[in-house]
Amino acid sequence: MTILVKPQKPWASSPKQRLSSASVIAATLATTFLLVAATPLKGKLAYLAVFFLVFIVFDFLYHVRLYGVQSGKDAIARGFVASGIFLATLPILSILVTVFNRGRGGLHWGLFTHDMSINSVNDPIAQGGLLHALTGTVTLVSIALLISLPIGILTALYLTEIRGRFSGPIKFLVQAMSGVPSIVAGLFILAAIVYPVTKSYSGFMGSLALTILMIPTIARTAEEVLLLIPNELREAGVALGGTQWRTVAMVVVPAARSGLVTAVILGIARVAGETAPIVLLTGGGDRVNPNPFQGPMGSLPFYIWKCFSVGTPESITRAWAGIFVLLAIVLVLFVCARLLTERRNNK
Amino acid sequence: MSETATIQKAPPEKRELTTLPRFSDKVFRGVVTGGGLSSLVILGLIFAFLAYQGYSVLRSQGLHFITGSKWQIVQDAAGNVDYTQTKFGIAAMLIGTMLCSIIAVVIAVPISVLSALFLTFYAPPFVKRIMVAVVDLMAAFPSILFGLWGFFILMPSVEYWAKLIHKYFGFVPIFKLEAPVYTRSPFVAGVVLAVMIIPIITSISREIFSQTPLDRVQAAYALGATRWSMIRAVALPYGRSGIVGGAMLGLGRAMGETVAVYTVLNIIYQVNWHVLLGAGGNVASMILLKFGEAGPQEIKALMAAGLVLFLLTLLVNSLSDFVVKRTGAKGR
Numbered sequence: 001m002t003i004l005v006k007p008q009k010p011w012a013s014s015p016k017q018r019l020s021s022a023s024v025i026a027a028t029l030a031t032t033f034l035l036v037a038a039t040p041l042k043g044k045l046a047y048l049a050v051f052f053l054v055f056i057v058f059d060f061l062y063h064v065r066l067y068g069v070q071s072g073k074d075a076i077a078r079g080f081v082a083s084g085i086f087l088a089t090l091p092i093l094s095i096l097v098t099v100f101n102r103g104r105g106g107l108h109w110g111l112f113t114h115d116m117s118i119n120s121v122n123d124p125i126a127q128g129g130l131l132h133a134l135t136g137t138v139t140l141v142s143i144a145l146l147i148s149l150p151i152g153i154l155t156a157l158y159l160t161e162i163r164g165r166f167s168g169p170i171k172f173l174v175q176a177m178s179g180v181p182s183i184v185a186g187l188f189i190l191a192a193i194v195y196p197v198t199k200s201y202s203g204f205m206g207s208l209a210l211t212i213l214m215i216p217t218i219a220r221t222a223e224e225v226l227l228l229i230p231n232e233l234r235e236a237g238v239a240l241g242g243t244q245w246r247t248v249a250m251v252v253v254p255a256a257r258s259g260l261v262t263a264v265i266l267g268i269a270r271v272a273g274e275t276a277p278i279v280l281l282t283g284g285g286d287r288v289n290p291n292p293f294q295g296p297m298g299s300l301p302f303y304i305w306k307c308f309s310v311g312t313p314e315s316i317t318r319a320w321a322g323i324f325v326l327l328a329i330v331l332v333l334f335v336c337a338r339l340l341t342e343r344r345n346n347k
Numbered sequence: 348m349s350e351t352a353t354i355q356k357a358p359p360e361k362r363e364l365t366t367l368p369r370f371s372d373k374v375f376r377g378v379v380t381g382g383g384l385s386s387l388v389i390l391g392l393i394f395a396f397l398a399y400q401g402y403s404v405l406r407s408q409g410l411h412f413i414t415g416s417k418w419q420i421v422q423d424a425a426g427n428v429d430y431t432q433t434k435f436g437i438a439a440m441l442i443g444t445m446l447c448s449i450i451a452v453v454i455a456v457p458i459s460v461l462s463a464l465f466l467t468f469y470a471p472p473f474v475k476r477i478m479v480a481v482v483d484l485m486a487a488f489p490s491i492l493f494g495l496w497g498f499f500i501l502m503p504s505v506e507y508w509a510k511l512i513h514k515y516f517g518f519v520p521i522f523k524l525e526a527p528v529y530t531r532s533p534f535v536a537g538v539v540l541a542v543m544i545i546p547i548i549t550s551i552s553r554e555i556f557s558q559t560p561l562d563r564v565q566a567a568y569a570l571g572a573t574r575w576s577m578i579r580a581v582a583l584p585y586g587r588s589g590i591v592g593g594a595m596l597g598l599g600r601a602m603g604e605t606v607a608v609y610t611v612l613n614i615i616y617q618v619n620w621h622v623l624l625g626a627g628g629n630v631a632s633m634i635l636l637k638f639g640e641a642g643p644q645e646i647k648a649l650m651a652a653g654l655v656l657f658l659l660t661l662l663v664n665s666l667s668d669f670v671v672k673r674t675g676a677k678g679r
Binding site (some may be wrong): 076212304 | 464
């Protein structure tokens with residue numbers, strides 16, 4: 001005779017328990033509606049707040065009755081923790097929904113083929129576009145990337161490969177640099193280059209300010225990635241007779257390639273929407289300007305900023321359309337970075 | 348026999364052994380060290396140039412630049428700036444900066460710590476992965492997006508909350524209100540800034556909580572602790588100073604924020620302690636506002652204001668870095 005052992009899950013809640021916990025929620029809902037209806041409270045805020053408080057009280061009582069006071073306290077803490085994550089994620093949902101709803105109205109294919117050189121922001125939505133802003137943002141960010149990528153990666157290499165005397169201070173300084181307000185970066189370029197040397201606004205000045213904001217992001221992400229490279233690889237490189245330079249260039253950096261790409265993507269996402277230094281430095285033109293060293297250069301943040309400042313219904317719609325495009329870019333970059341990270345972790 | 352003598356040869360030369368790096372490595376190390384020191388150079392240059400440009404204003408205004416709250420440029424009949432009468436003082440804006448960012452931190456810290464607790468101790472792995480990505484995504488949103496969202500979506504609700512606060516807590520001095528102007532107040536700016544720094548504080552606290560020693564966690568459970576008693580007895584004491592560090596990092600971000608504050612706040616150059624009143628400002632947004640029509644002397648004053656802001660954020664950031672590092676090293 002064979003005995004079949006049936007797998008059991010003693011921790012799983014029984015139908016009866018599930019029913020009673022459901023009844024707590026049901027009771028809470030009923031009480032909430034009664035309270036809001038009976039008292040002068042009104043609005044979504046009232047529903048949410050009352051539901052939250054009543055649920056905590058009911059859940060507390062339920063757990064105290066079944067399992068004692070400690071369990072009741074645990075239930076209260078659980079309620080607060082749940083409300084915390086709810087409040088933290090509510091804005092992001094609201095932002096995504098808002099941008100989608102309001103930005104949709106201003107989207108049309110002409111956005112990607114026209115600039116604003118012959119249109120004003122108050123023209124009907126179907127006229128004009130943000131070609132100048134898109135090309136401007138791409139130019140600004142690429143130049144900033146060209147400058148900050150080597151510096152950022154060299155900083156990361158110093159922190160992970162050389163580990164010299166200055167490692168501690170440099171780590172600290174990179175951290176401090178990531179906290180530099182963007183407007184200060186803009187003022188710095190004004191004080192150091194625009195006023196004494198060039199005396200005119202241009203895209204390149206904006207790129208330089210973005211560089212300052214980009215370096216710490218790239219350096220920190222790259223450092224994290226390089227730290228994940230197993231030491232055996234470095235030892236193997238040295239054991240084969242490679243100098244440190246050959247080991248780093250031929251073994252360590254190639255092994256960290258996808259991580260470094262992540263660093264680049266995060267750096268781009270960090271600066272793509274940066275507005276304050278752009279407003280100070282680029283001059284914000286309305287036509288496509290391929291020369292970053294001369295003449296005002298438009299960009300997405302500046303376009304949004306300008307449309308928002310004008311404040312007519314048409315320009316606000318344009319601002320939301322601009323935000324839609326900017327957010328789409330940031331989202332795509334972010335998802336790419338995530339996918340790369342996940343793939344690396346799975347390997 | 349004589350042949351063997353000819354075969355005998357000189358012993359091989361001693362190979363030179365050295366621990367000194369090769370030439371290529373010397374170059375490599377030099378270049379990397381140079382690149383590594385760039386952050387020092389850049390920060391130093393920022394300080395030097397802002398100080399250089401703002402020096403004349405700082406010199407003529409002295410300590411008054413930080414303590415005074417008048418911003419007036421007096422011109423004589425010929426249209427030249429009269430330096431004896433001109434006053435630059437950023438105290439009003441400094442107070443505004445502190446007010447907005449402290450409101451932000453007060454709102455953001457509880458929410459962030461609770462979310463971090465959820466992500467570390469409550470969430471199932473699947474939910475955790477998604478939520479961590481969502482919170483990180485929010486940290487990558489551009490500030491102008493928060494500004495517009497705050498202006499169009501958040502502000503109406505926050506005004507309503509402000510009215511409620513005024514109605515029920517009006518007796519508290521900072522919630523007093525002489526004129527019923529709730530629009531574009533420091534409180535609204537504080538709420539928007541809170542939304543912006545929640546992801547930062549959350550991710551720092553989450554990292555600290557996830558380093559909680561597993562043996563202590565399991566010891567607490569083995570003694571029969573509920574999840575909450577474990578958190579109270581183990582996780583919170585362990586992560587306390589990490590939370591403080593994260594909050595200060597958030598404070599630094601909130602103080603330097605420009606565009607989001609500029610869009611939602613009604614920037615008026617006056618000292619305003621009433622957080623619900625629709626007037627205020629912060630240093631960064633004031634710079635952006637005044638920059639457009641500033642004359643040469645005023646631009647120097649703005650540079651000096653930028654220097655003060657730079658030093659302030661640097662100070663707060665260093666403190667937070669110090670506090671977080673200490674937690675990581677000592678575990679408490």
